[in-house]
Amino acid sequence: EVQLVESGGGLVKPGGSLRLSCAASGFTFTNAWMSWVRQAPGKGLEWVGRIKGKTDGGTTDYAAPVKGRFTISRDDSKNTLYLQMNSLKTDDTAVYYCTTAATMTGGAFDIWGHGTMVTVSS
C-alpha cells in the first residue's frame, strides 16, 4: 500500500525550530519528487517546497514565505523526507502535509499523508 506518514509536529515558540519527518512506503522513494504543502487553520492549501528525486539531482525549490528559513531534505536509505523549520513565525502555524506524484499523473499530487500540526505561539 502506498503511504506517507508525517510526524514531528507540535507547539513551538516564535523564533524556534522544529523538524518534521515523512515516512514513505509502497513506491520507489529514491526517484520520487516530494513536496510539503501546508494549510493554516480555516485557510486554503499553500505549497511550501519540494525536493527532486536522486536521478534528477535532488535539488530543492521553496515558496517565497519560507525561503531561507525552511530546508527540505531526504534520506533515501530510510525512505524518509524531512522539513527543517527555523526562525518560526506565528504565520507558520498550520497542518503540514507531505505529498508526491506516485503514479503517472503529470506531476499532480496523488498521494498525501494525514498531516502533522505545527503551532507557533508564545
Added chain:
Amino acid sequence: QSVLTQPPSASGTPGQRVTISCSGSSSNIGSNTVNWYQQLPGTAPKLLIYSNNQRPSGVPDRFSGSKSGTSASLAISGLQSEDEADYYCGAWDDSLNGVVFGGGTKLTVL
C-alpha cells in the same frame, strides 16, 4: 491572496450540475496543466482531476475538468450529498517557480 482565483462558495441540490471556476495567468494556467483536489472535512486533500481533464482511477465520471486559456473549470454532475467538500485548483507557476493553489471553493449540497 491566492495566485489562482476561485469563488469562495458554490451550491446545488442533489442531482444538479455545478461548476467551479479557477482563474490564473499566463505563467501558471496559461502555460501549465491544472489539477483539482477535493478535501472532505477533517481529511487530507485527494486528487480529483489531473492534467486539466484526466480522472485518477476510482474517481467517478461525474467529475470532469476543462481548461481554456488562463482559466479552468471543474464540473460535477449528478450532485450527491457526499460531494460536499472544499475544492482546490492547482498548477505550476513558471514565474514563481512553484506550485500555486486557488483559495478553495466550499461546495454545499442543499
